[in-house]
Amino acid sequence: MEGLTLSDAEQKYYSDLFSYCDIESTKKVVVNGRVLELFRAAQLPNDVVLQIMELCGATRLGYFGRSQFYIALKLVAVAQSGFPLRVESINTVKDLPLPRFVASKNEQESRHATSYSSDSENQGSYSGVIPPPPGRGQVKKGPGSHDAVQPRPSTDQQEPASPVVSPQQSPPTSPHTWRKHNRHPSGGSSERPLAGPGPFWSPFGDTQSGSSAGDAVWSGQSPPPPQENWVSFADTPPTSTLLTMHPASVQDQTTVRTVASATTANEIRRQSSSYDDPWKITDEQRQYYVNQFKTIQPDLNGFIPGSAAKEFFTKSKLPILELSHIWELSDFDKDGALTLDEFCAAFHLVVARKNGYDLPEKLPESLMPKLIDLEDSADVGDQPGEVGYSGSPAEAPPSKSPSMPSLNQTWPELNQSSEDTAIVHPVPIRMTPSKIHMQELELKRAGSDHTNPTSPLLVKTSDLSEENKINSSVKFPSGNTVADGYSSSDSFPSDPEQIGSNVTRQRSHSGTSPDNTAPPPPPPRPQPSHSRSSSLDMNRTFAVTTGQQQAGVVAHPPAVPPRPQPSQAPGPSVHRPVDADGLITHTSTSPQQIPEQPNFADFSQFEVFAASNVTEEQDSEADKHPEILPTEKASDPATSLRIAQADGKIEEKTAASVPANVSKGTTPLAPPPKPVRRRLKSEDELRPDVDEHTQKTGVLAAVLASQPSIPRSVGKDKKAIQASIRRNKETNTVLARLNSELQQQLKDVLEERISLEVQLEQLRPFSHL
Amino acid sequence: MAVCIAVIAKENYPLYIRSTPTENELKFHYMVHTSLDVVDEKISAMGKALVDQRELYLGLLYPTEDYKVYGYVTNSKVKFVMVVDSSNTALRDNEIRSMFRKLHNSYTDVMCNPFYNPGDRIQSRAFDNMVTSMMIQVC
Numbered sequence: 001m002e003g004l005t006l007s008d009a010e011q012k013y014y015s016d017l018f019s020y021c022d023i024e025s026t027k028k029v030v031v032n033g034r035v036l037e038l039f040r041a042a043q044l045p046n047d048v049v050l051q052i053m054e055l056c057g058a059t060r061l062g063y064f065g066r067s068q069f070y071i072a073l074k075l076v077a078v079a080q081s082g083f084p085l086r087v088e089s090i091n092t093v094k095d096l097p098l099p100r101f102v103a104s105k106n107e108q109e110s111r112h113a114t115s116y117s118s119d120s121e122n123q124g125s126y127s128g129v130i131p132p133p134p135g136r137g138q139v140k141k142g143p144g145s146h147d148a149v150q151p152r153p154s155t156d157q158q159e160p161a162s163p164v165v166s167p168q169q170s171p172p173t174s175p176h177t178w179r180k181h182n183r184h185p186s187g188g189s190s191e192r193p194l195a196g197p198g199p200f201w202s203p204f205g206d207t208q209s210g211s212s213a214g215d216a217v218w219s220g221q222s223p224p225p226p227q228e229n230w231v232s233f234a235d236t237p238p239t240s241t242l243l244t245m246h247p248a249s250v251q252d253q254t255t256v257r258t259v260a261s262a263t264t265a266n267e268i269r270r271q272s273s274s275y276d277d278p279w280k281i282t283d284e285q286r287q288y289y290v291n292q293f294k295t296i297q298p299d300l301n302g303f304i305p306g307s308a309a310k311e312f313f314t315k316s317k318l319p320i321l322e323l324s325h326i327w328e329l330s331d332f333d334k335d336g337a338l339t340l341d342e343f344c345a346a347f348h349l350v351v352a353r354k355n356g357y358d359l360p361e362k363l364p365e366s367l368m369p370k371l372i373d374l375e376d377s378a379d380v381g382d383q384p385g386e387v388g389y390s391g392s393p394a395e396a397p398p399s400k401s402p403s404m405p406s407l408n409q410t411w412p413e414l415n416q417s418s419e420d421t422a423i424v425h426p427v428p429i430r431m432t433p434s435k436i437h438m439q440e441l442e443l444k445r446a447g448s449d450h451t452n453p454t455s456p457l458l459v460k461t462s463d464l465s466e467e468n469k470i471n472s473s474v475k476f477p478s479g480n481t482v483a484d485g486y487s488s489s490d491s492f493p494s495d496p497e498q499i500g501s502n503v504t505r506q507r508s509h510s511g512t513s514p515d516n517t518a519p520p521p522p523p524p525r526p527q528p529s530h531s532r533s534s535s536l537d538m539n540r541t542f543a544v545t546t547g548q549q550q551a552g553v554v555a556h557p558p559a560v561p562p563r564p565q566p567s568q569a570p571g572p573s574v575h576r577p578v579d580a581d582g583l584i585t586h587t588s589t590s591p592q593q594i595p596e597q598p599n600f601a602d603f604s605q606f607e608v609f610a611a612s613n614v615t616e617e618q619d620s621e622a623d624k625h626p627e628i629l630p631t632e633k634a635s636d637p638a639t640s641l642r643i644a645q646a647d648g649k650i651e652e653k654t655a656a657s658v659p660a661n662v663s664k665g666t667t668p669l670a671p672p673p674k675p676v677r678r679r680l681k682s683e684d685e686l687r688p689d690v691d692e693h694t695q696k697t698g699v700l701a702a703v704l705a706s707q708p709s710i711p712r713s714v715g716k717d718k719k720a721i722q723a724s725i726r727r728n729k730e731t732n733t734v735l736a737r738l739n740s741e742l743q744q745q746l747k748d749v750l751e752e753r754i755s756l757e758v759q760l761e762q763l764r765p766f767s768h769l
Numbered sequence: 770m771a772v773c774i775a776v777i778a779k780e781n782y783p784l785y786i787r788s789t790p791t792e793n794e795l796k797f798h799y800m801v802h803t804s805l806d807v808v809d810e811k812i813s814a815m816g817k818a819l820v821d822q823r824e825l826y827l828g829l830l831y832p833t834e835d836y837k838v839y840g841y842v843t844n845s846k847v848k849f850v851m852v853v854d855s856s857n858t859a860l861r862d863n864e865i866r867s868m869f870r871k872l873h874n875s876y877t878d879v880m881c882n883p884f885y886n887p888g889d890r891i892q893s894r895a896f897d898n899m900v901t902s903m904m905i906q907v908c
Binding site: 305306307309310313320321323324325327328331334335336361 | 877878881882883884885892893894895898
């Protein structure tokens with residue numbers, strides 16, 4: 001046997017074929033049957049096959065050794081190229097293309113399996129390609145192979161309708177075979193595979209002029225791109241020879257316009273076979289699609305309206321049902337128009353369908369319209385139409401029209417996690433505006449004020465329902481106002497609401513940290529007070545029993561100059577005394593309720609009086625014990641006030657003040673019984689301190705004792721009476737105020753009590769466990 | 770949750786009707802057909818007001834012993850009729866509304882398809898899938 005020189009590609013290819021035929025893994029001899037199949041697949045006349053076999057020596061040897069096999073393959077290539085079979089031709093024929101073997105449907109799988117990026121795979125795929133017996137007689141190889149064309153030569157060329165038929169044929173052969181076809185320039189076949197889309201669109205060629213049935217390209221631009229498609233396909237394996245063939249093949253293509261529609265179908269299939277996944281659009285295809293897009297819509301960023309697209313795709317002669325399905329898949333945002341990406345996807349699907357691919361149920365990832373390059377099949381994932389549906393329910397509740405899905409679906413392109421995280425719907429939380437809580441929240445608010453306003457505001461900028469917007473707007477700004485007064489935005493309803501909303505916001509934020517996406521609760525019901533936002537609400541000053549400084553500033557009734565106790569800190573409210581643990585709170589930490597502040601003021605006045613009057617001790621005590629009743633002779637109201645203050649302070653239960661109180665017993669007490677009664681009441685509720693009780697009584701006694709002293713000074717009766725009248729009036733007002741405050745506190749305490757009882761009852765069943 | 774879902778065109782011919790196959794489909798077809806009278810009645814009653822004010826969701830059209838029939842009309846007089854099993858008491862009105870909303874959205878998507886001629890039977894696979902998802906919950 002003469003020496004056989006094979007190129008690298010040939011070597012690889014032949015070895016693959018050999019290994020394919022070597023089913024017995026003998027590595028030396030191939031099975032005759034397989035070889036014969038292979039040769040049949042070469043679509044050579046039988047006599048040629050016999051000749052080849054004779055030439056390679058198989059008939060002589062009776063089997064196909066490796067060398068014989070290789071020689072045979074070479075001869076096959078020679079024969080397919082049209083050269084006469086000569087022994088010498090094995091090595092003399094230069095640039096012989098690889099032998100072609102018709103593949104069958106199995107090649108489709110093999111094609112899918114092969115990745116065009118690796119030579120080895122392709123090489124391997126050769127053997128995979130070949131296997132299926134050629135008996136299928138599928139002549140997909142049409143182009144370039146006269147043999148292949150023979151089965152369906154004329155019919156394909158003449159029937160423009162055949163492309164429609166082609167999808168029913170077996171799926172495209174491997175690209176390798178494609179390439180081999182390409183490399184038969186001299187193969188004598190005048191048919192040259194046209195650009196993929198070109199022949200494919202031949203049926204569309206109704207509108208095309210001049211071109212024959214194969215080259216009908218919609219815009220005549222197809223040939224170059226498909227050529228490039230071929231180039232890309234040809235990347236992979238084989239051979240420089242293959243590439244060198246391209247110029248020739250291009251020429252052929254341009255020259256040979258008459259192409260069997262079967263060939264065009266083959267080309268199309270080849271194209272489709274190149275899809276990696278298999279829906280990837282190659283650059284050339286994409287360029288082609290873009291060009292087609294431009295014919296309809298010059299602006300690449302614009303839309304193709306549905307009607308125009310319908311006409312365009314109707315030319316593909318696909319059934320309307322399938323076109324409808326393709327539309328459903330490709331119109332990603334369901335707007336009835338196609339963007340460039342959508343158009344490319346649709347076009348691609350049409351091409352695929354033409355090639356016999358079944359349409360997918362969902363849009364493949366690589367066809368998803370993305371804002372970035374189409375090749376980049378990254379993020380979107382499988383979100384075909386479902387996105388719209390998932391988005392629309394979120395939108396639907398706010399009474400949006402059914403057209404919302406289109407908007408929703410645009411979001412995934414921009415932000416894949418659109419529906420989940422970016423949009424936070426504020427969930428209104430019903431807050432019971434409880435003054436007790438308000439006080440607590442006032443405390444918290446001071447701390448969390450700065451953190452909360454911005455983040456919830458940002459969160460809220462996304463779609464909010466109306467009420468939520470109102471809630472939020474009321475909330476956040478209100479949160480800022482507490483200390484400032486009423487300086488926040490104009491959207492505030494009123495002070496009480498502000499404060500209330502502050503409170504509620506406080507509560508909400510105490511519950512929801514900034515990273516918590518729950519929206520702040522709506523503002524509590526407006527307090528029953530006036531609605532002026534800028535004026536002081538005297539009701540509120542009494543109602544809100546916060547010890548806040550600002551409240552103290554405004555809370556004082558005009559009659560009493562405010563003198564908030566410095567030691568007074570905002571803190572537990574009236575209900576504290578009800579707590580199990582220490583009700584006794586030192587005045588320094590006790591919540592100075594607003595009602596007491598006037599008292600304080602008075603007490604401070606008392607201090608003055610007291611200092612002027614009787615004991616010094618009062619002064620020392622006065623700060624701590626409002627109630628510590630300064631015993632003043634001259635000031636009935638003062639004493640009464642002090643007693644009243646003491647009543648209020650009883651909740652705080654300062655024991656230390658007791659002795660001092662006793663010492664102050666000289667203050668006249670105008671309405672002694674009232675404070676006493678009230679005090680007793682409050683004491684009862686608030687776990688009166690017995691000592692203070694006695695102190696009070698002592699003080700009262702002192703006050704009572706001091707009272708008679710007033711009328712004694714007849715000389716100063718008028719003045720004294722007038723003064724006393726004045727003082728009494730003041731006392732009255734103060735006491736009235738105090739009364740109301742205490743009533744309020746009583747209500748709060750009762751509320752707390754009820755809640756505690758409820759809790760107790762709830763816990764009681766567990767005690768049985 | 771529904772045992773039968775139908776889309777009726779303005780001219781009162783069905784564009785799409787599907788029932789759970791376990792049941793006698795003809796019976797459902799008949800129920801849908803009879804419910805059209807109720808739908809028309811409701812439409813005409815509300816029609817005196819502006820069409821815009823007309824509520825799309827019609828609510829329970831009529832209950833039978835085994836089934837309840839709900840209706841929904843679009844502004845283009847396309848009607849959706851849904852037959853629900855009465856034994857499925859867990860279904861609340863809101864859920865029915867949401868189901869109709871989904872139906873309406875899907876129908877809109879079908880209409881957006883330029884290859885769909887209004888008046889044709891609905892053959893959209895996406896629409897089918899959506900309806901299936903609504904009906905599958907019954908089983």
